[in-house]
Amino acid sequence: MTRTPPDQTTAKRGRPRAFDRDAALAKATQLFWQRGYEATSIGELTRAMGINPPSLYAAFGDKKALFLEVVSTYGETYGAFTRQALDEEPRAYDGMARLLREAAVSFTDPTHPRGCLVICAATNVTEQSSDVEADLRALRAGNIAEFERRFRAAVEAGETAPDADPHAMANFYAAVFQGMSQRARDGGTTDELRAVAEMAIAAWPKP
Amino acid sequence: MTRTPPDQTTAKRGRPRAFDRDAALAKATQLFWQRGYEATSIGELTRAMGINPPSLYAAFGDKKALFLEVVSTYGETYGAFTRQALDEEPRAYDGMARLLREAAVSFTDPTHPRGCLVICAATNVTEQSSDVEADLRALRAGNIAEFERRFRAAVEAGETAPDADPHAMANFYAAVFQGMSQRARDGGTTDELRAVAEMAIAAWPKP
DNA sequence: CCGTTTCTGTAGTGACTGCTATAGCCTGGG
DNA sequence: CCCAGGCTATAGCAGTCACTACAGAAACGG
Numbered sequence: 001m002t003r004t005p006p007d008q009t010t011a012k013r014g015r016p017r018a019f020d021r022d023a024a025l026a027k028a029t030q031l032f033w034q035r036g037y038e039a040t041s042i043g044e045l046t047r048a049m050g051i052n053p054p055s056l057y058a059a060f061g062d063k064k065a066l067f068l069e070v071v072s073t074y075g076e077t078y079g080a081f082t083r084q085a086l087d088e089e090p091r092a093y094d095g096m097a098r099l100l101r102e103a104a105v106s107f108t109d110p111t112h113p114r115g116c117l118v119i120c121a122a123t124n125v126t127e128q129s130s131d132v133e134a135d136l137r138a139l140r141a142g143n144i145a146e147f148e149r150r151f152r153a154a155v156e157a158g159e160t161a162p163d164a165d166p167h168a169m170a171n172f173y174a175a176v177f178q179g180m181s182q183r184a185r186d187g188g189t190t191d192e193l194r195a196v197a198e199m200a201i202a203a204w205p206k207p
Numbered sequence: 208m209t210r211t212p213p214d215q216t217t218a219k220r221g222r223p224r225a226f227d228r229d230a231a232l233a234k235a236t237q238l239f240w241q242r243g244y245e246a247t248s249i250g251e252l253t254r255a256m257g258i259n260p261p262s263l264y265a266a267f268g269d270k271k272a273l274f275l276e277v278v279s280t281y282g283e284t285y286g287a288f289t290r291q292a293l294d295e296e297p298r299a300y301d302g303m304a305r306l307l308r309e310a311a312v313s314f315t316d317p318t319h320p321r322g323c324l325v326i327c328a329a330t331n332v333t334e335q336s337s338d339v340e341a342d343l344r345a346l347r348a349g350n351i352a353e354f355e356r357r358f359r360a361a362v363e364a365g366e367t368a369p370d371a372d373p374h375a376m377a378n379f380y381a382a383v384f385q386g387m388s389q390r391a392r393d394g395g396t397t398d399e400l401r402a403v404a405e406m407a408i409a410a411w412p413k414p
Numbered sequence: 415c416c417g418t419t420t421c422t423g424t425a426g427t428g429a430c431t432g433c434t435a436t437a438g439c440c441t442g443g444g
Numbered sequence: 445c446c447c448a449g450g451c452t453a454t455a456g457c458a459g460t461c462a463c464t465a466c467a468g469a470a471a472c473g474g
Contacts, residue, residue: 014450015440036331038246042432052453053433059451063432119389124243124331137393168402171395175403179386182326186344188378195375196382203410221420222470249462259423260463266421270462 021059024049029070033113037067037122037132064132067121071136074117081106082177086146092154096147096173097201103177104193107184115181144174161205169205176200228266231256236277240320244274244329244339271339274328278343281324288313289350289384299361303354303380304408310384311400314391322388351381368412376412383407 027048031040042063046053060066081102089095107115118140122133148170155164180193188196234255238247249270253260267273288309296302314322325346332340358373367376387400 012450013442013448015442015452017451018440035333039331039333041333041430043430054435054454055452057433120330122331123327123392124246124329126242126246126248140393165402167399168406171390171399172403172406175386175390175400176382177386178389179382179384182385182389183378183382185330186347192374192378193382195372196379199375199379199410203406219420220418220472222422222472224421225470248460250460261424261465262422264463 017055017059019049019051019055024051024056024059025066025069025073028066029074029117030113032067032070032121033074033117036120036124038125038129064129067132068135071118071121071139075139078106078112079116079118082143083146086150091159092150093159093201093204095150096204097197100173100176100180100197100200101194103180104190104197107181107193108188108190115185116178119178119181120185140174140178144170147173158207161207164205172203173200224262224266226256226258226262231258231263231266232273232276232280235273236281236324237320239274239277239328240281240324243327243331245332245336271336274339275342278325278328278346282346285313285319286323286325290353293353293357298366299357300366300408300411302357303411304404307380307383307387307404307407308401310387311397311404314388314400315395315397322392323385326385326388327392347381347385351377354380365414368414371412379410380407 027050028045031044031048034040035044042053042056045063045066046056049056051059056066060069082099085099085102086092086095089098103116118136122129122136125133148166151160151164151166151169154160155162155166160169176196180188180196183196184193234257235252238251238255241247242251249260249263252270252273253263256263263273267276289306292306292309293299293302296305310323325343329336329340329343355373355377358367358371358376361367362369362371362373383403387395387403390403391400
């Protein structure tokens with residue numbers, strides 16, 4: 001293990017890297033997001049990134065590590081709106097409504113691939129990549145658990161009908177969110193996704 | 208083009224087939240359903256079907272044709288409940304409710320892979336299989352169009368609020384259905400999917 | 415019996431997969 | 445100025461992919 005993780009502040013001995021690491025990562029993100037993990041080959045990646053295989057492996061480790069880094073930065077950029085919506089809105093209802101409405105826009109944004117990378121980029125996978133699939137699955141499970149915690153607090157705070165079930169609500173809104181991603185991939189328009197969001201918001205068990 | 212399509216009633220000249228074509232197709236269905244189209248290799252298929260590659264190609268054409276035949280029989284068996292629910296229930300509300308409740312059971316049935324094959328078996332795909340992806344996409348689009356037709360009739364029949372939007376409703380229930388498939392793939396239980404179904408059913412715009 | 419037809423297993427095809435050995439290039443520190 | 449360190453490109457690794465040429469086996473009609 002001689003490879004240094006992304007750490008651009010250390011001493012700069014040796015020949016400097018000839019490409020922009022962040023720009024290359026962004027290119028990889030686009031490809032993985034569009035085609036998925038296994039359907040994107042190293043050849044496609046290096047071509048899009050404008051580098052040769054040894055440079056990719058020196059900079060990112062291997063295909064799996066590159067993908068996980070893509071997923072990580074995705075969560076801090078494109079996918080950050082979900083956590084923000086829940087964190088910044090005082091009431092769970094407002095947070096979930098904002099989350100779904102912003103998803104309708106983000107999932108159909110023409111400046112990047114459609115849908116959510118965490119949901120769609122590692123679904124059809126061979127046995128040898130089942131750990132990558134499991135990683136994304138765990139991310140999704142964490143998000144749903146976050147939904148449920150938020151909803152449980154909301155029920156206790158009287159923001160819902162008193163008999164509302166936080167677990168059921170978390171599963172419902174997760175299914176709607178993941179369904180919206182799927183619909184976006186299939187070509188659903190922003191307005192169509194917005195309509196889905198509004199019907200799901202209207203299903204909130206009001207107090 | 209000397210190959211004969213599945214036609215077991217024609218004259219039986221030549222050496223007879225040594226394996227059960229339907230049983231082999233069922234095995235292929237399980238594999239494609241579980242892993243997806245491209246992640247399932249001919250080697251895995253022939254091993255599971257108990258035959259050699261030439262037998263597979265003689266009986267089914269090629270990988271793409273085999274998959275499409277799998278999809279076709281899937282629609283007449285495992286996936287038939289969706290059409291039946293809408294066709295057999297006089298009221299659209301009852302049809303959709305039944306469809307979602309049966310999906311909660313079917314998507315988590317332990318006797319076969321989870322979720323819906325049409326939704327999940329060709330999502331991450333290379334360029335050379337984009338036609339397969341498009342085929343399933345078209346099937347999904349057809350189902351949504353069917354939802355919308357059914358809902359439009361329901362609105363005109365006064366089975367909903369008068370200002371209900373059939374297009375929005377079709378998109379909403381399609382998203383929930385596809386989301387339930389995704390949740391099932393991620394390990395969601397029958398009861399959790401049932402809870403999702405009930406919240407979606409409760410969102411029906413009642414008259 | 416023969417000849418035709420179709421299936422079967424063996425053993426490959428070329429093209430691609432993720433990945434890397436090697437050698438040369440370019441930089442810093444001493 | 446030299447050398448060590450890290451990046452670069454070329455070229456190629458073993459393995460797998462979907463698919464098939466070939467020859468033998470098993471059924472039919474005549």
